Amino acid sequence: MTSPKINIKALTLVELKALLAELGCKPFRAGQLFAWIYSKGAQSFDEMTDIAKSERMLLGSRFSVASLSLLRQELSSDGTRKFLFGLEDGHTVESVLIPEDDRRTLCISSQVGCAQACRFCITGGGGFQRNLRAYEIADQIVVVEKVLAGGRKYSPETRSITNIVLMGMGEPLANFDEVVKALAIITNEPGLGFSTRRVTLSTAGLVPEIGKLGRSGVKVNLAVSLNATTDEVRDRIMPVNKRYPIKELLAACRHFPLEPRRRITFEYVMLSKVNDSPEDALRLTRLLRGIKAKINLIPYNPSPGSEFKRPADATVKRFQQILQDNEYTALVRESRGRDIAAACGQLREREAGAEK
Ligand code: SF4
Numbered sequence: 001m002t003s004p005k006i007n008i009k010a011l012t013l014v015e016l017k018a019l020l021a022e023l024g025c026k027p028f029r030a031g032q033l034f035a036w037i038y039s040k041g042a043q044s045f046d047e048m049t050d051i052a053k054s055e056r057m058l059l060g061s062r063f064s065v066a067s068l069s070l071l072r073q074e075l076s077s078d079g080t081r082k083f084l085f086g087l088e089d090g091h092t093v094e095s096v097l098i099p100e101d102d103r104r105t106l107c108i109s110s111q112v113g114c115a116q117a118c119r120f121c122i123t124g125g126g127g128f129q130r131n132l133r134a135y136e137i138a139d140q141i142v143v144v145e146k147v148l149a150g151g152r153k154y155s156p157e158t159r160s161i162t163n164i165v166l167m168g169m170g171e172p173l174a175n176f177d178e179v180v181k182a183l184a185i186i187t188n189e190p191g192l193g194f195s196t197r198r199v200t201l202s203t204a205g206l207v208p209e210i211g212k213l214g215r216s217g218v219k220v221n222l223a224v225s226l227n228a229t230t231d232e233v234r235d236r237i238m239p240v241n242k243r244y245p246i247k248e249l250l251a252a253c254r255h256f257p258l259e260p261r262r263r264i265t266f267e268y269v270m271l272s273k274v275n276d277s278p279e280d281a282l283r284l285t286r287l288l289r290g291i292k293a294k295i296n297l298i299p300y301n302p303s304p305g306s307e308f309k310r311p312a313d314a315t316v317k318r319f320q321q322i323l324q325d326n327e328y329t330a331l332v333r334e335s336r337g338r339d340i341a342a343a344c345g346q347l348r349e350r351e352a353g354a355e356k
Helices: 013-022 029-039 053-062 134-149 172-187 207-216 231-237 246-255 278-287 313-325 346-355
Strands: 069-075 081-086 092-100 103-108 111-113 128-131 163-166 199-203 221-225 264-270 293-299 329-332
Touching: 013 029, 029 134, 069 134, 081 134, 092 134, 103 134, 111 172, 128 172, 134 172, 163 172, 172 199, 172 207, 199 207, 199 264, 207 221, 207 246, 221 246, 264 313, 278 313, 293 313, 313 329
Parallel strands: 103 163, 163 199, 199 221, 221 264, 264 293, 293 329
Antiparallel strands: 069 081, 081 092, 092 103, 111 128
């Protein structure tokens, strides 16, 4: 009986090297294969034309180059593009491409669903199904880049995607080991080779894992989804706060090792009459004192049936002004792609609804 083929993308470079050595392949072959798969988006061994045909056949008999299947994509009037992927077990995940000035940021998912149950989030409302494997996380980038290239050859220097954020479905730090493995593929060469300055991991605030990430030597940017300035409000909108209250979360942020000139981004989804008062803004300035921080204010993007409302523009402006008066960098970031339901989990939700 022949043994099933191994998905080459499920292997780290070290694991692949070991397996190739058993097959009698040259030691540099693993790096070459990684470059073909991640930097040039090859989906079969036939495309790897600088490897002898006999060796390609040998590799093809032992390994597969499985990819996420792109089920659907939508383009918003503001240029945001949303991609829905099918996984081998029938689950789906999504990524969102956000063009802005000379950047094209891809927001990728780290889990199918999410257990954190943030009240303002559609993904949270649907519960948790499973963790993504490292290759399922990294492959979102490979497939989207291939779509954007439209058949044109590309390299890390000429590819379209410039920035990566782990801010799609799921809590990345709840899938710690696979996310760290994926980050190695995303930031290493051979691999996708993104600069660590251009990769951001966003967490709802898993305190022990923030410490673990800091100690791991992974140097990507950290973003924290804060969204409240009192435990009473944060407990209500983000259940994770009952385990790790604001004080503990910010203590972990204070201890997080930052590279020179980097800051932690605090995401603050503004919910009308919940967390958007001038007192909240002032409290926020006091809470973040001593942390190298910048703040993204995100006026809530209500979805059908949602219990929260978007604050008035004047309320957002006043909140931002208070932060700026206290010397904080505070940007207002609009939710993008409203007409294609680009808030995390919305396309997937709609697809599931259509399938029912
Ligand atoms: S906001 Fe993020 S952490 Fe919270 S439920 Fe949604 S996906 Fe999970």
